[in-house]
Amino acid sequence: MSDRPTRLRIFGKEEATTRAGEPPPAGAPAENPYWLDEEPAPHPDPAKGCVRRGLCCRSSPGWFAPGEVEQAAELAGLTPDAFVRSRLVVDEVEVDGERVFAFAPVKLDRLGRPAWPTGSRVDALYRMLRGVCVFFDGGGCRIYAARPFECRAYVCTGPSRDDASHEAIGRLWRDHAGAERQ
Ligand code: SF4
Numbered sequence: 001m002s003d004r005p006t007r008l009r010i011f012g013k014e015e016a017t018t019r020a021g022e023p024p025p026a027g028a029p030a031e032n033p034y035w036l037d038e039e040p041a042p043h044p045d046p047a048k049g050c051v052r053r054g055l056c057c058r059s060s061p062g063w064f065a066p067g068e069v070e071q072a073a074e075l076a077g078l079t080p081d082a083f084v085r086s087r088l089v090v091d092e093v094e095v096d097g098e099r100v101f102a103f104a105p106v107k108l109d110r111l112g113r114p115a116w117p118t119g120s121r122v123d124a125l126y127r128m129l130r131g132v133c134v135f136f137d138g139g140g141c142r143i144y145a146a147r148p149f150e151c152r153a154y155v156c157t158g159p160s161r162d163d164a165s166h167e168a169i170g171r172l173w174r175d176h177a178g179a180e181r182q
């Protein structure tokens with residue numbers, strides 16, 4: 001048995017199944033499709049800031065702020081529409097009692113497929129499960145120069161008070177939508 005620490009297990013037992021309930025391909029490890037080992041010891045020196053281990057990128061992709069999707073699409077060589085429909089999902093958060101929507105890169109399942117239909121709104125289970133960001137290539141971010149606001153703010157070794165909360169990002173989207181309506 002592995003002596004690696006694991007911080008979170010969504011299910012008590014890892015099951016040989018995919019989200020759609022299909023059996024995994026022959027030879028695939030019997031594990032939850034979204035499950036990934038996290039946090040190989042030792043934890044790096046917090047003073048080093050981001051050391052590009054990609055732990056956050058292999059866990060839950062960061063949310064874009066208003067105006068960033070266009071920049072990331074340009075970097076990826078796609079129109080914003082094609083970028084959203086092929087790489088992003090729509091998530092939501094409550095801000096002051098109002099539902100606000102925001103774009104985020106889609107997570108991939110264990111077989112490297114989008115774990116949710118791109119261009120559409122995710123559900124609560126998708127939100128809970130972890131998966132590799134579609135833009136993570138194993139050594140870094142493919143859209144690093146135009147990565148989402150949450151990714152730019154987050155450093156795993158830094159204090160959580162410095163992180164960009166989904167509520168704060170949702171506030172940006174709400175204010176952006178309000179300004180566009182005026
Ligand atoms: S967009 Fe880039 S920095 Fe953000 S989670 Fe994905 S790979 Fe990581």
